[in-house]
Amino acid sequence: xxxxxxxxxxxxxxxxxxxxxxxxxxxxxxxxxxxxxxxxxxxxxxxxxxxxxxxxxxxxxxxxxxxxxxxxxxxxxxxxxxxxxxxxxxxxxxxxxxxxxxxxxxxxxxxxxxxxxxxxxxxxxxxxxxxxxxxxxxxxxxxxxxxxxxxxxxxxxxxxxxxxxxxxxxxxxxxxxxxxxxxxx
Numbered sequence: 021x022x023x024x025x026x027x028x029x030x031x032x033x034x035x036x037x038x039x040x041x042x043x044x045x046x047x048x049x050x051x052x053x054x055x056x057x058x059x060x061x062x063x064x065x066x067x068x069x070x071x072x073x074x075x076x077x078x079x080x081x082x083x084x085x086x087x088x089x090x091x092x093x094x095x096x097x098x099x100x101x102x103x104x105x106x107x108x109x110x111x112x113x114x115x116x117x118x119x120x121x122x123x124x125x126x127x128x129x130x131x132x133x134x135x136x137x138x139x140x141x142x143x144x145x146x147x148x149x150x151x152x153x154x155x156x157x158x159x160x161x162x163x164x165x166x167x168x169x170x171x172x173x174x175x176x177x178x179x180x181x182x183x184x185x186x187x188x189x190x191x192x193x194x195x196x197x198x199x200x201x202x203x204x205x
Contacts, residue, residue, distance in 0.1 A: 024198050026167035030160050033119070033203040037109035042094070042101045046085045049097040050077040056100050067092050113205055114154030120204040121146055121171070126197040129180065139196050148174050168195050 023029045043049045053063045060078065064071040067089065076082040085093060113119050121144070128139030148156070152174035159166040176193035 022200055023202055024200065025164055026156070026171055026198075026201060027160065027164050029201045029203045030157065030167070033205055034106045034109055036205065037105055038102050039105055040102065042098050046083060046090065046093060047077055047080055049093045050074060052097055053093070053100070054078060066096060109205060110157045113150065114157055115150055117153070117205060118150045119148045119153040119156065121148055121174075122200070122202045122204075123171070123175075123195075123198070124200040125195050126199075127172075127175065127193060128196055129176070129193045139194070141199075144175065144179055146175070146178050148178060152177065168198075171195060171201075 023032060043052055050063065053066070054060055054074070057063050057066065060071050060074040064074045067074070069089065073082065077085075123145075124141070124143040126139045127142050152170070156167060156170040156174065159170040172193045172195045175195070180193060
């Protein structure tokens, strides 16, 4: 599967840190959500079904959900699954480990007059230091645009400026068309 958004890439890398698989059956997913949200009514509102339908999944009267409901159930279960494990992985990446990034994108930059700032397709595989990993992971809560900007800033520092040893006049790096982006811990 080709990952084209930073958010998807971060979700996938955090999934690698999970110690147990996400529940597969509809009943197990619903029971997990009921426990997390502390009641069937909250789960019913979250999924857009009746409270009685949720109760039927809990008791096992219904086993096979419609495809769109199954997708919503999986997504909601997946996002809430093992938050402490995901939190520890984020903390480790932001404080000591950093992140590996593999990106194929069109990258452009703003630079002083006399240089070309035309965007070019690049394929980069780099180790990002912890402070950049922390900025990218913090931006995850603010949305895709902020995550893209955090990644572009990290690429500017690590790749284009090589941590301050070259291209000091480079002002801004823009990540335009992302063909593929993947992270690793």
